[in-house]
Amino acid sequence: MTGHAGGSAEPPDTGGVGGATRQAARWATVGDARAHVTGRLAAAGVEPCEVDADLLIASVCGWTRPRVALERDTPLKAGTAAAIGALADRRAAREPLQRLLGEIGFRRLRLRVCDDVLVPRPETEVLAGLAIEATPPEGTVVDVGTGTGAVALAVADEASPGLVVATDVSEAAVACAADNAQRRGLAVNVRLGDLLEAVPEQLRGEVDVLVSNPPYLTPEEVAAAAPEVAEHESREALVGGAGGQDVIWRLLAAAGQWLAPGGTVLVEGATTRLAAAAERAKQLGLRGVGVQRDLAGRERVLVARR
Ligand SMILES: C[S@@+](CC[C@H](N)C(=O)[O-])C[C@H]1O[C@@H](n2cnc3c(N)ncnc32)[C@H](O)[C@@H]1O
Structure with missing residues (x-):
């Protein structure tokens, strides 16, 4: 097999269901795969396509991302090429990159990403940072709707809580958060249930x-979001x-019963509805009600105290 620098003589495959999987049999080198996968992702509107292509190749080959560029003349085995092609087609169908890679960085942690x-x-790293700052030594923290466990695990990792409890209504989320806690060796008590x-x-x-x-x-905001x-x-x-508000409002009502005096409630929400949530928090008798911005400068987190 002859390696040739920087890609293939053929034009990149730019579309069609299964396009990269079909092309993969013709990729002689890592450089061929890079060129074709980048073209396939660009045609599907994935940005930044070069980064995603390198990360997909790196994950199949078990390499770091920079190594992909250095290995461009390296011959590809058929099985490796097929695995890269299959991932490229899924990414072209706009499956989230992290779901294909199987993990994501969240603050200091690497977390497993799970189906469903x-x-x-x-932006949720900002919420986690606020929770870490608000946690007193040996304090008790509850993360509602924990998903992968990201916020609860970041608190357990970066603060010094006495107890972290995480809840979710989704069995898949509870299993995922418990698995992440076990993998990272962090003490988070994960429980299935509403709020x-x-x-x-x-x-x-x-x-x-x-x-x-x-x-x-x-539902309209979700429909208008990126395909991922x-x-x-x-x-x-x-x-x-209730227009995106019902879980937040129920949570604010519960905050008065569950928080210790002076305890803090932190809730991420939609920029356009945080003012209404803040008004609701005041009506419920919470104090020090304010809003924190995310890294893009958008109002993102409601903060209040009992
Ligand atoms: C926007 S996701 C956030 C997941 C995670 N906290 C994160 O930031 O990545 C919302 C989570 O809340 C969970 N959820 C929805 N309704 C809930 C409820 N009534 N009680 C507890 N969890 C709920 C969902 O299953 C989902 O995992």
């Missing part, structure tokens, strides 16, 4: 930080009833 469980978003119903009763009035990234979008979200994420994880 939301891939954590970068705080699965939290031990003796913690009522004792919680120092109640944190949540609940479903807060409307609109077509490949669980609607239960994304859509809140």
Whole structure:
């Protein structure tokens, strides 16, 4: 097999279901695969296509991303090429990159991404940071709607809590969060149930930080989102009833019962509806109500205290 630098003589395959899988048999080198996968992803509207192509190849080959460029003349075995082609076709169908790679970085952690469980978003790192700052030493933290466990695990990793409880209504999420906790060796007590119903009763009035990234979008907002979200994420994880507000409002009502005096509630929400949620928090008698912005400068997290 002859390696040739920087790609193939053939034009990249730019479309069609299974296009990359069909082409893969003709890729002689890593460089061929890079050129074809990049072209396939670009045609499907994936950005940045070069980065995604390199990450998919790296994950199949068990390499770091920079190594892919250095190995461009390396011959590809048929099985490896086929595996890369199959992943490229799934990415071209706009499956989230992290779901294909199987894991995601969240603050200091690498977390497993699971089927039917939301891939954590970068803006949620801000929510986790606020929860970490608000957690007193040996404090009790409850993360409602934990998904992969990202927020609860970040608190267990970066703060010094006495107890972290994480809840979710989704069995897939509970299994995923428990698995991530075990893999990372972090103590998070994961429970299945609606809001705080699965939290031990003796913690009522004792919680120092109640944190949540609940479903807060409307069906219309999900439909208008990128295909990675609109077509490949669980609607239960994304859509809140009553115009996106119902889970947030129920959570704020529960905060008064579960927080210790002076305890903090932190809830991620839609920028356009945070003012209404803040008003609701005040009506419910919560104090110090404010809104924090995400890394893009958008209002993103409601903060209040009991
Ligand atoms: C937007 S996702 C957030 C997941 C995770 N916290 C994160 O930030 O990546 C919302 C999560 O809340 C869960 N959920 C939805 N309704 C819930 C409820 N009533 N009680 C507990 N969890 C709920 C969903 O299953 C989903 O895992």
